[in-house]
Amino acid sequence: MSTGGGAYQVGRGLAAGSRPVGFAVVTVGYVAAGLAAWAVAAAVRGPHPLLVTFYADLVATVVVFAVSVAVANASVYDPYWSVAPPVIVAAWVLGAPGDVTGRQAAVLALVVAWAVRLTANWASSWRGLSHEDWRYVRLREQRPGRLPWWLINLTGVQVMPTLVVFGGLLAVWPAVAVAGRPWGPLDVAAVVVTGAAVVIEATADRQLRRFTRDPAHRGRIIDRGLWRYSRHPNYLGEITFWWGMWLFGVAAAPDWWWTVLGPVVMVLLFVFVSVPMMDQRSLARRPAYAEHMRRVPALLPWPAGRGR
Known part of the structure; x- marks a missing residue:
């Protein structure tokens, strides 16, 4: 594969299409990915259901990757982060024996609410196949000369996030598939934490969207609402969501405590990758952002005196 080949030029031609064309391509690609995942789940017998899900998840990711290569746009993968989890959790709930429990219903409802909000936020900002996330553009431009872009796209842009999200979903498996423990105080805490996370993300995104759409704020740094206390409240909400899961x-199953690796990896991803990349970009565009970084913490709000 080479970004200089004929397939890449065809992809660039498609990328010039309209926004509806872009969403149509993504929809068809994700339907194909879902069918491929279903075929894997139906064909594989014997391993633990978690392994079957893992295989199906990887195959679906490869299908999405193939579509992204065909249209020369790695952002085709972006909604996978929020589209795959509710499908996986719904499949686990439907595959569990017995009637749907309160815990299963709560987990599924919260995952769907999180997924709908996050997917809608992506859809509202994506301008079509001509629009590729700036982080992918930077990765392509700064990659080592002999390392092909398709390999970085597959491993770093698509497979790595799939693995991270699957790690987060490991804790959801016992919540929806292990029976025997009744609803308790920890479930209530989980509902509060996860629900608050969705509200934090939704509020942060709404405040940012409103701020950036106001011409009077052009070139300014958002420092109001949740953004007054955290430079990345949307990331804080995302991390909190996975801790709630x-x-x-x-x-449901205390023996599965080790799935704490999932939310821990989420923390590491945002603290050491996402936050630094966003801060670096903001610094390059707005020198005053350095002072903003000194006043406002990256994620967790500091004492009230820190804000303005």
């Missing part, structure tokens, strides 16, 4: 898993 882990609480559900521990409430």
Whole structure:
């Protein structure tokens, strides 16, 4: 594969299409990915259901990757982060024996609410196949000369996030598939934490969207609402969501405490990758952002005196 080949030029031609064309391509690609995942789940017998799900998840990711190569746009993968989890969790709930429990219903409802909000936020900002996330553009431009872009796209842009999200979902498996422990205080805490996370993300995104759409704020740094206390409240909400899912898993099966690796990896991803990349970009565009970084913490709000 080479970005200089004929397939890449065809992809660039498609990328010039309209926004509806872009969403149509993504929809068809994700339907194909879902069918491929279903075929894997139906064909593989014997391993633990988690392994079957893992294989199906990887195959679906490869299908999405193939579509992204065909249209020369790695951002085709972006909604996978939020589209795959509710499908996986719904499949686990439907495959569990017995009637749907309160815990299963709560987990599924919260995952769907999180997924709908996050997917809608992506859809509202994506301008079509001509629009590729700036982080992918930077990765392509700064990659080592002999390392092909398709390999970086496959491993770093698509497979790595799939693995991270699957790690987060490990705690959801016992929450929806392990029966025997009744609803308890830890479940209530999980509902509060996860629900608050969705509200934080939704509020942060709404405040940012409103701020950036106001011409009077052009070139300014958002420092109001949740953004007054955290430079990345949307990331804080995302991290909190996965900790809430882990609480559900521990409430259902304490022996699965080790799935804490999932939310821990989420923390590491945002703290050491996402936050630095966003801060670096903001610094390059707005020198005043350095002072903003000194006043406002990256994720967790500092004492009230820190804000303005």
